[in-house]
Amino acid sequence: MTVMRSFAALLLAALMPLAAMAQYLETTTHFAPRGMPGTDSLVVLVPEGLSDVSLPGWGAETTAQVNRALQAAEFDGSARQRVEILAPAGLPYERLITLGVGNPGELERPVAEEIGAALSVHINGTRAKVIELNASLISDAGDNSRLSAAIAHGVDLRNYRFDQLKSQPDARPAQTYHWVVSSVGDAQRQYNMLRAVAEGVFTARELTNLPGSNGYPAAFAEYALQTLAPLGVEVTILGPEEVLEAGMGSLYGVSQGSQHKAHLLIAHWRGSDDQPIALVGKGNTFDTGGYDLKTTSSILLMQGDKSGGAAVVGAVKALAGQQAAVNVVGVVPLSQNSISGEAILPGDVLRAGDGTTIEIGSTDAEGRLILADGIWYARDRYNPSVIVDIATLTGAKTTALGTDYSAIFSDYPELVDSMKLAGQMTDELVWQLPLGPYRGIIDSRIADIQNTGSPGAQAGAVFLQHFAADTPWLHIDMASQALLSSARGIHPAGGTGHGVRLLTEWVKIYAGVQ
Structure with a gap:
């Protein structure tokens, strides 16, 4: 197991002792005749x-x-x-x-x-x-x-x-x-x-709720390590230098303008000897938009941009806590999209881990940049039977479906059907949107592809599909479902932990262990 701890990550532990972080509830529950x-x-x-x-x-x-x-x-x-x-x-x-x-x-x-x-x-x-x-x-x-x-x-x-x-x-x-x-x-x-x-949901809520200056990439990774390792999950954390050495320039580029550089978190629960199921979650720990700066009040909610990664950590924790007979690997690319003299510029070109060159049509379309390397890493290092990625990716998804449904994209009907079933079981509902044909949707004049296109939700999905290559793949866009301004239903105000229940049930359905 490779574990890299930075001094910065320990600041989170100093702010919130690990014993306190693990204590999510004060209520107790008993069953008796x-x-x-x-x-x-x-x-x-x-x-x-x-x-x-x-x-x-x-x-x-x-x-x-x-x-x-x-x-x-x-x-x-x-x-x-x-x-x-x-x-x-x-x-x-x-x-x-x-x-x-x-x-x-x-x-x-x-x-x-x-x-x-x-x-x-x-x-x-x-x-x-x-x-x-x-x-x-x-x-x-x-x-x-x-x-x-x-x-x-x-x-x-x-x-x-x-x-x-x-x-x-x-x-x-x-x-x-x-x-x-x-x-x-x-x-x-x-x-x-x-x-x-519930413990997985609480972990995802905790990570989502952390402000940008507390839940930066190294701190997120350290939190995940502390909560997952005691359950027998194999945790690997790649620091910025290791991200660069692996060739993941797309992930590294998003964070290069921040003092908090890119990390990659890998959490592997080996509950069976089957070919692994890969979950990849967007872990952009705060999103200013970069030089395509967010100028509305939405920037106040951008600690929630790491909620896809939080959902993956929470789902792995839930499956490990259940001792589920599944082989699942969670990959969370971690970044902080900030502005400085070193930040990427609109029009720059990055090279992803698979060698693809990417023109930056917008620095605010950063989620797909980090997911690209996360998906490639999962595919290249773990040879999974399937890849599912989850992210707060596009405002276009919210325009299309609102907040009651996540959008899903896939060319694999069995993945779509099983994800719909998991959504019905957990009330984390999903609705399939088309992948195409949208010819030339992410074509670039100067690079292999670009990170923008129209329609927006489809452009993000088509971009990510490129990095899944021939591995069965499904993309979940959960934009606007990470945070609530006021309590509703099973959720208090703040981070919802959306995606944990969906992914937990889906993994078991797909693996045939329901």
Whole structure:
């Protein structure tokens, strides 16, 4: 294993101790066959179609009060319905909450997660500390475990906080969630798998949220090393000199105007002996646009330009945490696109690792420049069965699809279909856009190709396809999905960790280990 640590990278560790970085949640989750003493709040999961809601041990007075309240609120157990009863008669709880789960056999995982997220928001607005969540009204054992784990996962995802840079951070949610389920072992197993995904999402959010002066290339790489190596992931970090020695002039060029030069992070999880699956994520740690300077308020969000790379790190962490039987290599080219007397200029020509010369039509089309060398490196050094790259690449994608869908590009129908399935499973939806024919879209007069063209999203995809060569390949453009200005669904405000859940599920689907 080759690991290069720079002195600069250690500044991040000094700012945020590694023990603190690894502690993403203060809440705890337990599964048991029965309740526990000291509970102050009871949450009952209620399927649709029940004529009366009642649990063993409830007296007639309790049952009557609860069902009278539910009737008044027109509660019928539909998914997402919630009714709270304070000081329920005959019960030792401050509050009782009924939570509708609809038809348990038909309730999809993303909806269950959103139910959990909404519950956590409600609980955080109360003084509840110990919450029992009773799933005994869900009679099917498989649904009982599956939905309990998914709702608990939604609670976790919403309760993440990025507060390391605050001198006096607000108190984090710190409740104990005690689940009463029909099969403790099965529910715990499913939750553990989802908790590994959550840890990957938290890592991606953390990396995305880091400001440009904290999350620069060496610091990003060091963070990834510290979080992945303990899980058995082989981490290799190439520093600027090694990037140059490998011939990756396209990656190096983007950072040459910054004091924080280019790095390349490789994270290899060998969960099987199969031919590797390669994930390549854009890690532009801050994007000024270079000499094609960003002049709008969007520059304030440009720490999010490393979110594709963060998604790859998070997905590798999730798969390693699950001990998934897959061979996956994550490659993250890392840069900081800044302006100085050494920065690349519009019209300059760079040479990529595969020898391709690239005319710089815009210094603000830098993501494809670093991904070009990342894709080439993955293909050249690991001979993968498939390459998927992910990036906040183009504003044109946002114009075309908004923020509900990522754009995907590929000439391989099986890759498109499997990615769509992963998107449906995780609610990180994707929509295929065409690769062509767009004849001459990235032609250059003075070099082999140029890094701009129209239409913009397609030009970026066609550019990247060149470096995948004959390896099966798919490109994900997740522009405008990395950051939220306010909390929504399973996400608090800030970095979303978008792509982690999508890539984690897709790798397993593609590898046939679902």
